[in-house]
Amino acid sequence: MTADLFFQYLFAGITYGIMYAIVAIGFNIIYNTTGIINFAQGEFVMLGGMIAISLLHFVPLPLAVAGGVVITMLVGALIEILFIRWLDNPSVLRMIIITIGLSILIREAALHIWGESIRSLPYFYGNEITTITLGPVRISPQVLWVLGVCGIVVLLLSVFFKVTPLGREMRACAANRRAAILCGINARNMVTFSFMLSAGIGALAGCVMSPITYTQYDSGTPLAIKGFTVAILGGLGNSMGAVAAGILLGIIEAYSISFVPLAFQDAISITILLIILFVRPHGLFGSGEAARLKEF
Amino acid sequence: MLELERIHKYFGGLHAVNDVSFRVETGSIKAVIGPNGAGKTTLFNLIAGNLAPSSGVIRFVGREIQGMKPHRIAALGMARTFQNIKLFHGMTALESVMVGRHVRSRAGFLAGMLHLPSTWREERQIRDRAMELLELLEIAEFAHVEATSLAFGQQRCVEMARALAMEPRLLLLDEPAAGLNIYETAEVARLITRIRDMGITVLLVEHDMSLVMDISDEIVVLSFGEKIAEDVPRAIQQNPEVIRIYLGEDEEAA
Amino acid sequence: MRYTKSRAILCLVALVIVTQLLTRITGTSYYLTQLTMSAYYALVVIGLTVLMGYAGQISIGHAGFFAIGGYLSAALTTHNLIPLAGSPLVQFLGRLGVLVRGQDIYGEQLLTVTPWAACLAAILVAALIAFLLGIPVLKLKGHYLAMATLGFGTIIYRIALASDYFGEADGISEVPGFTLLPGVAGLPPLVVNGDFDSRVQNYYIAWGVLIIGMVLLLNLIDSRVGRALRSIHGSEEAAEAAGVDTARCKLQVFVLSAVYAALAGVLLTHYNGGLGPSEASVMKSVRYVALVAVGGMANLWGALVMGAGLTFLSLRGVFGSFDDAVFGAILILVMLFAPDGILSLRLNGLRTCLKRESTDR
Ligand SMILES: Nc1ncnc2c1ncn2[C@@H]1O[C@H](COP(=O)(O)OP(=O)(O)OP(=O)(O)O)[C@@H](O)[C@H]1O
Ligand SMILES: [Mg+2]
Numbered sequence: 017m018t019a020d021l022f023f024q025y026l027f028a029g030i031t032y033g034i035m036y037a038i039v040a041i042g043f044n045i046i047y048n049t050t051g052i053i054n055f056a057q058g059e060f061v062m063l064g065g066m067i068a069i070s071l072l073h074f075v076p077l078p079l080a081v082a083g084g085v086v087i088t089m090l091v092g093a094l095i096e097i098l099f100i101r102w103l104d105n106p107s108v109l110r111m112i113i114i115t116i117g118l119s120i121l122i123r124e125a126a127l128h129i130w131g132e133s134i135r136s137l138p139y140f141y142g143n144e145i146t147t148i149t150l151g152p153v154r155i156s157p158q159v160l161w162v163l164g165v166c167g168i169v170v171l172l173l174s175v176f177f178k179v180t181p182l183g184r185e186m187r188a189c190a191a192n193r194r195a196a197i198l199c200g201i202n203a204r205n206m207v208t209f210s211f212m213l214s215a216g217i218g219a220l221a222g223c224v225m226s227p228i229t230y231t232q233y234d235s236g237t238p239l240a241i242k243g244f245t246v247a248i249l250g251g252l253g254n255s256m257g258a259v260a261a262g263i264l265l266g267i268i269e270a271y272s273i274s275f276v277p278l279a280f281q282d283a284i285s286i287t288i289l290l291i292i293l294f295v296r297p298h299g300l301f302g303s304g305e306a307a308r309l310k311e312f
Numbered sequence: 313m314l315e316l317e318r319i320h321k322y323f324g325g326l327h328a329v330n331d332v333s334f335r336v337e338t339g340s341i342k343a344v345i346g347p348n349g350a351g352k353t354t355l356f357n358l359i360a361g362n363l364a365p366s367s368g369v370i371r372f373v374g375r376e377i378q379g380m381k382p383h384r385i386a387a388l389g390m391a392r393t394f395q396n397i398k399l400f401h402g403m404t405a406l407e408s409v410m411v412g413r414h415v416r417s418r419a420g421f422l423a424g425m426l427h428l429p430s431t432w433r434e435e436r437q438i439r440d441r442a443m444e445l446l447e448l449l450e451i452a453e454f455a456h457v458e459a460t461s462l463a464f465g466q467q468r469c470v471e472m473a474r475a476l477a478m479e480p481r482l483l484l485l486d487e488p489a490a491g492l493n494i495y496e497t498a499e500v501a502r503l504i505t506r507i508r509d510m511g512i513t514v515l516l517v518e519h520d521m522s523l524v525m526d527i528s529d530e531i532v533v534l535s536f537g538e539k540i541a542e543d544v545p546r547a548i549q550q551n552p553e554v555i556r557i558y559l560g561e562d563e564e565a566a
Numbered sequence: 567m568r569y570t571k572s573r574a575i576l577c578l579v580a581l582v583i584v585t586q587l588l589t590r591i592t593g594t595s596y597y598l599t600q601l602t603m604s605a606y607y608a609l610v611v612i613g614l615t616v617l618m619g620y621a622g623q624i625s626i627g628h629a630g631f632f633a634i635g636g637y638l639s640a641a642l643t644t645h646n647l648i649p650l651a652g653s654p655l656v657q658f659l660g661r662l663g664v665l666v667r668g669q670d671i672y673g674e675q676l677l678t679v680t681p682w683a684a685c686l687a688a689i690l691v692a693a694l695i696a697f698l699l700g701i702p703v704l705k706l707k708g709h710y711l712a713m714a715t716l717g718f719g720t721i722i723y724r725i726a727l728a729s730d731y732f733g734e735a736d737g738i739s740e741v742p743g744f745t746l747l748p749g750v751a752g753l754p755p756l757v758v759n760g761d762f763d764s765r766v767q768n769y770y771i772a773w774g775v776l777i778i779g780m781v782l783l784l785n786l787i788d789s790r791v792g793r794a795l796r797s798i799h800g801s802e803e804a805a806e807a808a809g810v811d812t813a814r815c816k817l818q819v820f821v822l823s824a825v826y827a828a829l830a831g832v833l834l835t836h837y838n839g840g841l842g843p844s845e846a847s848v849m850k851s852v853r854y855v856a857l858v859a860v861g862g863m864a865n866l867w868g869a870l871v872m873g874a875g876l877t878f879l880s881l882r883g884v885f886g887s888f889d890d891a892v893f894g895a896i897l898i899l900v901m902l903f904a905p906d907g908i909l910s911l912r913l914n915g916l917r918t919c920l921k922r923e924s925t926d927r
Contacts, residue, residue: 053709099902107905108708109624113859114901116626116852120894128887237848241720244713279728286717293714294702360807386809394807400800402864403793411797415809417790421818424789425782431789438790474808 023153025270031159031228033266034166038221039243040250040258041173042214048190048253049210052111056095056119057218058240059126064088064219065231066126069135077140081223085216091122092215096208119236126233137226158227165224169217170259186210190253238282245289251299261300313338313482313513314359319368321354321537328354329365330537336482341504341514343524346534347557352517353395355534356484359515360392361385373481387415391480393471395487395517399459405470406455409442412477445473449503465496476507483507485516489523501527525549533557571784574867575777582773586766598769599760600881604874605772606834609779611857611873612866613826616783618855619864620792621819622799623704624712626851627719628827631692633726633846635828636835638688640738641731642679643836646670651677670740681744685832692828693821700820704813716848723846737842744836746771758836768837775833776870779826783866795819796864849890856897863905 039061046054068084075083099114106114139146140161147154177183188196189206197203222231229235246265250257265285272284292299314336321329328351336342344352357363359370361382370378377385391412400408417438419431446452449469454462459470468488475483488504489497501523508514518524524531525545533541533554541551548554589595614628647665650656656677659665664683668676679687703714726732733739743759757764758771786792797805798812805812835841844850857876861868876896879885885892 053713055712099898103902109622110901110905112624112709112712113855113897116855117894117897117901120849120852120890121898124888124891124894238720241713241717248710248713277728280724283721283724286721289717290702290714293706293710297706297710362803362806381811382803382806383809383811386807392807394804398801398804398807400797400804403796403800407793408797411793411805411808411810414790414794419790421786421791421822424791425786427785427789435789474804478809 020152023151025273026267027153027155027159029267029270030263031162031266032269033246033263034162034259035221035225035229035262036239036242036246036265037250037259037262038166038169038217039239040247040262041170041255042218042221043243043247044253044255044258045210045214045217047247049186050100050207051108052100052115053244054211054214055112055115055240056122056236057214057243058236058238059119059122060088060092060215060218060236061222061225061239062126062231062233062236063091063122063215064222065137065226065235066130066135066222066233067219068223069137069226069231070130072137077138080137081220084223085219088219088222089212089216092211093208096211100211101204101208119240123234123236130233132233134230134232135226136230137223139227140224156228158224162224162228165220169220170255173217173255182209241282241289242285245285245292248289248297249292249300254299257299313373314515315369315371316359317369317371319355319358319370320366321351321358321363322366328537329358332368332534332537332539334532334539334542336513336515337529338481338513339508339511340529341508341516341527343528343531344515344517344534345519345521345524345531349536350534351537352534353486354537356392356486356517360390360484386478386480389478389481390484391475391478391482392484393468393475393486393488395490397464397467397471399467399470401458401460403459404456405446405451405459405462405466405473406439406442408459408470409445409473409477410438412445412474413438413441415478442473442477445476446470448476449473464491468492468500472503476512480512482513482515485514485518487517487519489518489520497523571788575781575784578777578780578870582770582777586769595765597882598765600878601874602765602769602772602837603834603881604878605769605776606830606837607854607857607877608870608873609776609830610827610854611861611869612776612780612783613823613830614854615858615861615863615866615869616787616795617819617823618858619862619866619869620787620799621795621816623816623820624855625715625820625823626712626848626855627715627717627722628823628854629846629848629850630719630722631696631824631827632831632850633722633841633843634692634695635688635831636841636845637726637732637738637831638691639681639684639832640741640835640841642684642687643681643742644678644738644740645731646674647677647679648675668742678742681742681836685744685829688832689825689828692824692831696821696824697817700817704816704820716851719846719848719851723843723848726843726846732843735843737840737845738835739840741835741838741840744833758833760837760839772833772837775829776874779829780866780870787866791815791818799864849893852897853890853893856893856900859900860896 039057042057042060043053046052064084067087068080071080071083095118099118139156139158141157146157148157148160177187185196185201186206186209188199188201189203193203242265246258246262249265250259250261265288268288269281269284272281276284317333319329319332320327332355344355346352354363358365358378361377361380361384364379368378369376372385372390373388375388377388400411417434419434423431443452443455446455449472451466451469451473454466459467462470472488485504489500492500497520504514504516505527528545531543531545531548532539533548535557540557541548541554543551585601586598589597610628610632614625617623617625647656656665659679664680665677666680668678670676699718703711703718706714727735743757743761745755745757747756749755756767756771758768787796794805794810794815797808797810798815802812831845857873858869860876861870861872880889880892
């Protein structure tokens with residue numbers, strides 16, 4: 017492998033890895049406030065991209081992206097209010113099945129609205145062949161957009177959870193729901209909010225990655241599996257861990273192209289997922305003790 | 313029957329069981345007492361194999377059992393009940409007790425699917441034995457009611473019947489009288505002596521002092537994971553350290 | 567208790583016969599095709615019911631086992647071994663008598679594995695994979711188990727889609743019929759295939775297999791092992807304390823349900839004359855889960871009725887282009903409003919009665 021190719025793969029790996037990390041963070045936000053893994057997380061990503069693409073017929077790109085994010089957030093809130101909020105202490109199995117059902121409904125709705133065609137947003141800057149030279153590598157400016165936007169999201173999120181009252185209340189709910197309720201925090205609203213937040217983040221990711229990965233009605237599930245892999249790898253609930261794990265998985269995938277046929281690429285991340293689940297279910301970075309404190 | 317030798321258990325930094333050793337003689341009733349959080353349930357979990365001790369040796373019927381899986385220990389002849397009752401959702405009282413016969417019967421997967429005549433006979437025996445136990449515990453009338461929908465005291469009885477169905481050599485009872493009124497508690501006391509008279513050794517955890525003092529042959533006192541006394545009930549009642557612990561608790565409560 | 571069970575089975579047998587006669591009288595025997603297919607899909611569903619409903623272990627990967635059965639059986643019975651005829655393995659297989667010679671539609675010589683051998687191989691492989699996968703996977707709980715099985719299903723789907731041997735996106739076609747019994751004493755042979763003439767025969771084969779499978783599972787859940795399984799669902803800790811080897815029990819039932827799925831895959835593939843990668847897709851796995859759920863989770867009869875009924879409607883195209891959406895909606899509605907299955911809403915009272923009767927001698 018030449019040095020050029022090496023860096024090219026490295027950058028591709030990081031780009032995809034960051035996108036997986038964002039999906040994983042979406043999982044984490046809902047998991048932290050509810051203990052639920054939202055199997056429809058991948059569909060939020062798809063919805064964000066699709067809605068923005070449709071809005072683009074009427075408004076300029078930045079507005080289309082913003083619209084995609086906001087509408088997806090509303091969908092997220094709606095889902096929580098309609099299907100989850102009023103359930104009284106549902107079992108994990110029930111929640112798994114409900115969110116799987118939701119993911120199917122969203123996907124089928126998308127199929128009926130947008131059809132099977134593969135779409136994408138235009139490049140935010142330049143076009144497919146525009147490149148920027150960064151030392152030894154030439155990369156598409158969209159890659160910088162992905163890195164930039166996702167980096168800012170991660171940063172804002174950590175500020176949000178650490179500093180703002182709302183973020184603190186959400187963390188309180190995550191740490192101990194009963195105690196949080198006793199302190200006068202409305203835990204139900206926190207759950208709704210966590211669905212909105214993770215839908216919004218998923219949608220934003222869906223928009224910035226759309227020019228590179230394209231968007232189709234069924235592109236959610238594979239993303240969800242990878243996002244989940246990354247979430248587990250980084251330690252469920254741990255966003256910084258997710259970023260590191262995402263980049264790791266992205267790079268592994270990128271280099272695996274040299275050894276494994278493209279068609280089997282998904283199989284790699286799934287195999288990693290299975291192995292991790294078997295040997296270190298609390299993630300690469302988390303500690304077993306801490307993981308056991310959370311109830312699964 | 314059962315022998316604990318220098319058992320330690322850490323949960324992270326918490327030393328939940330600290331260097332505990334004692335023996336349970338065959339045919340006796342032994343009680344473990346101690347304030348809340350003393351490590352009694354943890355000790356039971358260690359003995360029954362739900363937890364592995366950090367160090368130490370547990371011997372049961374002559375075999376070292378620390379770190380063995382719970383079902384293997386159960387097969388050696390140890391049965392237990394849980395402090396917070398654990399019954400099987402969706403199964404009737406009778407079926408729950410029939411599960412207790414698992415170790416005393418053998419029909420396998422294929423035999424069950426094919427429903428061979430030999431399994432037939434075994435099934436009947438399992439059912440009869442389970443029914444007998446429900447009668448012994450005076451809950452036979454609820455045999456076909458879902459166990460988890462029974463009243464609290466009756467759920468306790470189902471759990472006890474399930475344990476007895478295993479025909480254990482040693483029975484671990486974790487707070488068998490918790491949540492019962494004085495009449496029911498007296499009933500439980502009688503039942504436990506009867507169980508001992510059936511030839512089953514009993515180790516129990518209990519907060520109800522009158523029950524413990526009445527029926528046990530020996531008492532172990534735990535506090536903060538440490539064994540601070542082990543003696544016959546009369547001597548325990550007079551042990552100054554035990555009195556200090558319990559009086560200390562009373563003062564807090566007052 | 568045998569009494570109620572055998573009565574219910576007899577009712578089912580009668581219903582199967584009556585249905586066939588009705589289609590004959592009303593001239594709607596084209597329904598038989600979908601009824602036959604529904605029986606095979608229902609076989610997957612009842613197997614999964616024992617795993618999910620009774621033992622409490624979710625699997626979102628059972629289409630994977632179905633596909634392993636179907637694909638292996640299809641590949642072994644269609645791929646021509648003549649180019650490899652010289653290899654020691656093929657010669658060894660020939661001596662074992664598991665190979666047959668034939669001709670393809672262009673009159674070319676064919677050497678393939680016999681359906682019986684292929685079927686056994688496919689089921690053994692599925693069982694082995696379930697066993698090897700089950701050892702680590704069944705230690706997991708909740709979301710982890712769900713994702714791990716989903717991951718397994720996806721891997722099988724990817725392999726089917728990407729390997730030349732399994733026909734990539736086109737799948738495998740031209741799969742020959744499966745002669746279960748040769749014709750003896752003037753009776754016609756018993757063949758699983760899609761021929762127009764053997765439609766009635768195949769309808770009875772499919773429902774016969776389903777009913778036998780049902781009887782075995784009904785026996786199982788009322789047996790010692792079945793009680794152990796249900797106790798695991800209730801409380802794993804208490805089950806262990808009662809001496810149940812929970813890990814082993816879960817593994818056994820996982821393998822059993824995989825075998826049911828693989829058998830269904832084998833038979834349906836021979837019946838349809840082929841299969842494609844969509845049989846291995848995640849959506850199929852989810853559909854099986856939906857059918858188990860709507861049948862009432864821990865309810866074999868519900869699973870059979872719903873599994874066969876809804877699949878039949880789906881195959882008839884009743885749901886049109888909303889097919890997948892219907893199953894998604896079913897999942898949500900059942901889990902929101904009737905987590906014990908829709909039959910439970912009305913039959914709750916009746917069920918307690920039946921239960922009383924069934925546990926009495
Ligand atoms: N699985 C566990 N992980 C961490 N800590 C534990 C665990 N189980 C018990 N502990 C801790 O160990 C200590 C002993 O608990 P244990 O339940 O054994 O007390 P106990 O004597 O049974 O009390 P009680 O009378 O209330 O039943 C407690 O501080 C408890 O919080
Ligand atoms: Mg306790």
